Amino acid sequence: MNISNARQVNLWGGVITLVTVVLAVIWAFPLYWGVISSLKPEDEVVRNYIEIWPENLTFQHYVHAITATQIGTWYVNSIAVALGVTLITITSSMLCGYALSQLRFPGRQVLWWLILASFMVPLQALIINHFVLVAQLGLLNTWAGIMLPQLIHPVIIIVYKQFFDQVPKDFREAAVMxxxxxxxxxxxxxxxMNWGVTAALSIVCFIWTWNAFLWPFLSVTRTEMMTVTVGITQVNDAFGVYYARELAAAVLAGLPVALAYLLFQRKVTQAITLSAGIKG
Incomplete structure (x- = not known):
C-alpha cells in the first residue's frame, strides 16, 4: 500500500469515526437532557430557552419521588414480575427447545411450525383476548395476571433448539448408554454446555419484562399493584404537570435496567445477536 492509499484509508477512517461520534451524541442527548432536567428546579425546566447545565442543582424531585409516591412498592412489583417471567420463560423454553431438538414425538413438526408462525402475530393483536381471559380467571390486579401474557417468547425456544441441534450426538448417545x-x-x-446462552437470554428476558408497559397498564388499576413503568405515570400534581418530578421518576424507573446493561453488556449483546440471527 502506497502513501496516497494509506492517507485515503486514514481519511475515510476519520470520517467514519466523526460520523459515529456525532450519531452517538445525537442518540445520547435525550438521555442526558432527561437526567439534567430532573436535577433542575421546575421553573428552570419550563423556561423558553435551553440550558445545558442547571443553574441550581437540586435533588428535591428524587426525594419527592422516593418519599411521596409508592415507588418502593412499584419496584417490588416489577422485580417480582420480571423474575417470575424470566424464570418460567427460560425454564419452559429450555424444555421445549430440548424436546423439539432431541425427542421424536407425534405432532413435533406441527408444533415447530406453529412456533415459527407465531412471529407473524404481534403481541398487541392478542391484547383483547388476553384481557378477557385474565379477567375471566379473576387475575386482574395480580402478579399472575401481569405475568401470564408475558410468558410468550418464541424466539427463546428457537435459540435453545438451534443450540441443542449443534451439540454433537455423541454426548447424548454416551448418556443414554x-x-x-x-x-x-x-x-x-x-x-x-450452554450456561452462557442461558445467562444472556435470562438478562434480556428480564429487561424486556421490566420495560413492558402496555399489558401491565391495561391489567392493573390499583396503584399498589402497578409496576414501576406504569406507576411513574401517577407522579403528578392536582395543580398541573411537574415535568422535573416525572423525569426524576422516569430516571429511577430506568436505572435498574441501565445498571443491568452496563454490568452484563457482553451477555446482552450476545443474546441480541442470537435473536437477530434467528429472526433474520
Missing amino acids: DSAGEFRILFKVYLP
Whole structure:
C-alpha cells in the first residue's frame, strides 16, 4: 500500500469515526437532557430557552419521588414480575427447545411450525383476548395476571433448539448408554454446555419484562399493584404537570435496567445477536 492509499484509508477512517461520534451524541442527548432536567428546579425546566447545565442543582424531585409516591412498592412489583417471567420463560423454553431438538414425538413438526408462525402475530393483536381471559380467571390486579401474557417468547425456544441441534450426538448417545433419563441428559449434559446462552437470554428476558408497559397498564388499576413503568405515570400534581418530578421518576424507573446493561453488556449483546440471527 502506497502513501496516497494509506492517507485515503486514514481519511475515510476519520470520517467514519466523526460520523459515529456525532450519531452517538445525537442518540445520547435525550438521555442526558432527561437526567439534567430532573436535577433542575421546575421553573428552570419550563423556561423558553435551553440550558445545558442547571443553574441550581437540586435533588428535591428524587426525594419527592422516593418519599411521596409508592415507588418502593412499584419496584417490588416489577422485580417480582420480571423474575417470575424470566424464570418460567427460560425454564419452559429450555424444555421445549430440548424436546423439539432431541425427542421424536407425534405432532413435533406441527408444533415447530406453529412456533415459527407465531412471529407473524404481534403481541398487541392478542391484547383483547388476553384481557378477557385474565379477567375471566379473576387475575386482574395480580402478579399472575401481569405475568401470564408475558410468558410468550418464541424466539427463546428457537435459540435453545438451534443450540441443542449443534451439540454433537455423541454426548447424548454416551448418556443414554449410561441409562440416563431425558431430564438428567438435559440438566447434566446439555445445560452445562450452554450456561452462557442461558445467562444472556435470562438478562434480556428480564429487561424486556421490566420495560413492558402496555399489558401491565391495561391489567392493573390499583396503584399498589402497578409496576414501576406504569406507576411513574401517577407522579403528578392536582395543580398541573411537574415535568422535573416525572423525569426524576422516569430516571429511577430506568436505572435498574441501565445498571443491568452496563454490568452484563457482553451477555446482552450476545443474546441480541442470537435473536437477530434467528429472526433474520
